[in-house]
Amino acid sequence: MGFSAADIEALWLTLRLAAIVTLLLLMIGIPTAWWLCRTRCRWKGLIIAIIALPLVLPPTVLGFYLLLAMGPNGPVGQLTEALGIGLLPFTFGGLVFGSIIYSLPFVVQPIQNAMEAIGERPLEVAATLGANPRDTFFNVVLPLAKPGILTATILGFTHTLGEFGVVLMIGGNIPGATRVISVQIYDHVEAMDYAQAHWLAATMVLFSFVVLAILYSRKHLMIWK
Amino acid sequence: MSTLPLDARFKLSYPGFCLDVDMQLPCQGVTALFGHSGAGKTTLLRCIAGLETAATGHLRVNGQIWQDNNTFVPTHRRTLGYVFQEASLLPHLSARENLEFAIKRATQPVTEADRMDTIDLLGIAPLLDRSPGQLSGGERQRVTIARALLSKPGLLLMDEPLASIDQTHKQEILPYLENLKTTLDIPIIYVSHSAEEVARLADTLVAMENGRIVASGPLNDTLTRLDFPIKLGEEVGSVIEATVTERDPQWQLAKATFDGGDLWFRDSGYDVGCQVRVRVFARDISLSLQHHSDTSIVNSLPAVVEEISTEQHPGLALVKLRVGNTPLVARLTHRSAHHLELAPGKPIWAQIKSVAIIQ
Structure with a gap:
C-alpha cells in the first residue's frame, strides 16, 4: 500500500497552495507589520484586532462569512467579477484568498514583534549615517527582523497545510482544485478507510513535527509574546 | 571649510521638561x-541632528538652513556624524x-x-572582523566614532561617548578623542557631564540647566565668570x-609658558614644544601684595584684580x-580681601600652590 493517485494529487495541491499563500502572506505581512510598528493611527488597535480575529474564530464561522463575501452579492465577489476573474468560491483562487485571511495573524504577529524589538536606535543610527527610510528598511529593519520573518514563514506555511474548516466552507471537495490533504483524510475516514487515512495523517504529523523541531531548536526564537 | 557660526534656536516641551535655547557656536x-543629567543636553543634540521632529x-549649519518654520531637512540629508551614548553598532x-555602511x-x-x-x-585595525558582540564597550565606541568619521560629516555630534565605559577604558579612549580634535577640521559638539x-x-563651553543655556563662551572665559561660576567637578x-618650553632635569621640573607667564610643574615626561592644558583651582591660588622669594611656592605671577564676588x-x-590675557579665579576669605584692600584694577601677586596638567 501507499499513496493513491488521489492522495498524491491532494498532497501536491496542498503544497502548491501553502507555497503560494506563504509567498503572498510575506508580501502582505511584512509591510503590514512595519506599518503597525510605525503608525500612530488611532485605528491601529482596531486593525490589529481584525487581523487577529482568525486566531479565535471557529474556522467554519470565518469560512461562512468568506463564502458570503466572495459570493455574487458579496463585496469580494463583485470586485472579482468586475475584474473579470469570476467568482472565487469552489476554486483554487478562492482557497488562496481564504487561506491568506486565515493565516495572516500567524505571519503578521511574529514579524511585528521582531520589528518592535529592534527599537528606535538602529533606525536613528542609519539615518545619521545617511540612509533614507527605504534604505533603512531594506538594510537594517529586514536583516534584524529575519528571525521573526523566518518564524512567520514556517508558521504561515504549516498553518495553511493543515487548514480544514475554512477549506470545506469555501472550497468544498473538488479533486485537483480544492481537495487538500485534510479534506482527503476526512474522506478516507468517512469511507472507513483508516489505513489510507493513516498514510496521509502520519505524513502530516511527521512533517509538522520536523518543521517545529527545527524552528524551536533555533537560538533566537520569535513567536509572539 | 565654512567659518559661519552654527546658529540654533529650539523650543520643545515634554511633560515635566521644556527645552528653550538660542545659541551661536563657532x-x-x-x-x-x-x-547635570536632565539639563537637556542630549535633547538639544538630538534637535540639531533632526531626531526630535x-x-x-531654527537651525543653520555651515550656511545651510537645516530647520526653520518651513523647512525640516530629515536626518539622513544632514551632513552630520552622531555618536550615541551607548555603543550603537x-x-x-x-x-x-559597520564602517562600510557609512562609507x-x-x-x-x-x-x-x-x-x-x-x-x-x-x-581599530585588529577589531574589524569581529561582530559587535565580541567587542568591549570601549572598542565598540571606537568603531562607532570611526564609523561616524567615515560618513564624512560636516559636523560631529557626540553624546557622552564615554559615559557607558568604565574608568580604565575611558583613559584608553580620551587620547583618541584628543587626537581627533587636532586632526579633524570639522566642528565637534560634545555632550558631557564629566x-x-x-x-x-x-x-567652547555651553552650560545648560533645566533646558536652558546658562552660560556660554570660550572655555576659560566661561569657567572664570564670577556671575555664574561653573564648577568643573x-x-x-x-x-x-x-x-612646554623647558625641562629642568636637576629638579625634575618642567616649565609651561602661557599668555601671561610661566608655570613650573612636576616633569612627567612632556616634550619641549608640547601643547598642554593646565588646570588651576581657585582654592590653590593665594594673593599677596608683594613678591616673596622666601616661600616654598614655586609659581608666583603678577596679576591685576578684575572683579570680586561672594562665594556660596x-x-x-x-x-x-x-595674568597677561589669561583670566584666573582665586578664592579667599572676605577678611583677607578687605585686609589686602582688593579692588578692581589693583596689581597683586598670585601665588599658585599647585597646578594640574590635564593633557
Missing part, C-alpha cells in the same frame, strides 16, 4: 554642552561592515587613504592652554584676576 573646535525653531554587521552612504567619496587614516586614528572630559577637550577653577558661603570671596 564652527570649529570642540564645543562642550555641559550640565517635534522641536520647533548595527548588530547584524561586523565592525568592518557607502558618505556625503563625499571615501578614499582608501581616508579609511586607513581613520582606522589608525582610532586603533568635568575631566570638558577640561581636556572643550574649546567639585571646584571652581580655570583651564589654561600652554606650551558669605565668608568667602571669589576674585577674578588677569
Whole structure:
C-alpha cells in the first residue's frame, strides 16, 4: 500500500497552495507589520484586532462569512467579477484568498514583534549615517527582523497545510482544485478507510513535527509574546 | 571649510521638561554642552541632528538652513556624524561592515587613504572582523566614532561617548578623542557631564540647566565668570592652554609658558614644544601684595584684580584676576580681601600652590 493517485494529487495541491499563500502572506505581512510598528493611527488597535480575529474564530464561522463575501452579492465577489476573474468560491483562487485571511495573524504577529524589538536606535543610527527610510528598511529593519520573518514563514506555511474548516466552507471537495490533504483524510475516514487515512495523517504529523523541531531548536526564537 | 557660526534656536516641551535655547557656536573646535543629567543636553543634540521632529525653531549649519518654520531637512540629508551614548553598532554587521555602511552612504567619496587614516586614528585595525558582540564597550565606541568619521560629516555630534565605559577604558579612549580634535577640521559638539572630559577637550563651553543655556563662551572665559561660576567637578577653577618650553632635569621640573607667564610643574615626561592644558583651582591660588622669594611656592605671577564676588558661603570671596590675557579665579576669605584692600584694577601677586596638567 501507499499513496493513491488521489492522495498524491491532494498532497501536491496542498503544497502548491501553502507555497503560494506563504509567498503572498510575506508580501502582505511584512509591510503590514512595519506599518503597525510605525503608525500612530488611532485605528491601529482596531486593525490589529481584525487581523487577529482568525486566531479565535471557529474556522467554519470565518469560512461562512468568506463564502458570503466572495459570493455574487458579496463585496469580494463583485470586485472579482468586475475584474473579470469570476467568482472565487469552489476554486483554487478562492482557497488562496481564504487561506491568506486565515493565516495572516500567524505571519503578521511574529514579524511585528521582531520589528518592535529592534527599537528606535538602529533606525536613528542609519539615518545619521545617511540612509533614507527605504534604505533603512531594506538594510537594517529586514536583516534584524529575519528571525521573526523566518518564524512567520514556517508558521504561515504549516498553518495553511493543515487548514480544514475554512477549506470545506469555501472550497468544498473538488479533486485537483480544492481537495487538500485534510479534506482527503476526512474522506478516507468517512469511507472507513483508516489505513489510507493513516498514510496521509502520519505524513502530516511527521512533517509538522520536523518543521517545529527545527524552528524551536533555533537560538533566537520569535513567536509572539 | 565654512567659518559661519552654527546658529540654533529650539523650543520643545515634554511633560515635566521644556527645552528653550538660542545659541551661536563657532564652527570649529570642540564645543562642550555641559550640565547635570536632565539639563537637556542630549535633547538639544538630538534637535540639531533632526531626531526630535517635534522641536520647533531654527537651525543653520555651515550656511545651510537645516530647520526653520518651513523647512525640516530629515536626518539622513544632514551632513552630520552622531555618536550615541551607548555603543550603537548595527548588530547584524561586523565592525568592518559597520564602517562600510557609512562609507557607502558618505556625503563625499571615501578614499582608501581616508579609511586607513581613520582606522589608525582610532586603533581599530585588529577589531574589524569581529561582530559587535565580541567587542568591549570601549572598542565598540571606537568603531562607532570611526564609523561616524567615515560618513564624512560636516559636523560631529557626540553624546557622552564615554559615559557607558568604565574608568580604565575611558583613559584608553580620551587620547583618541584628543587626537581627533587636532586632526579633524570639522566642528565637534560634545555632550558631557564629566568635568575631566570638558577640561581636556572643550574649546567652547555651553552650560545648560533645566533646558536652558546658562552660560556660554570660550572655555576659560566661561569657567572664570564670577556671575555664574561653573564648577568643573567639585571646584571652581580655570583651564589654561600652554606650551612646554623647558625641562629642568636637576629638579625634575618642567616649565609651561602661557599668555601671561610661566608655570613650573612636576616633569612627567612632556616634550619641549608640547601643547598642554593646565588646570588651576581657585582654592590653590593665594594673593599677596608683594613678591616673596622666601616661600616654598614655586609659581608666583603678577596679576591685576578684575572683579570680586561672594562665594556660596558669605565668608568667602571669589576674585577674578588677569595674568597677561589669561583670566584666573582665586578664592579667599572676605577678611583677607578687605585686609589686602582688593579692588578692581589693583596689581597683586598670585601665588599658585599647585597646578594640574590635564593633557
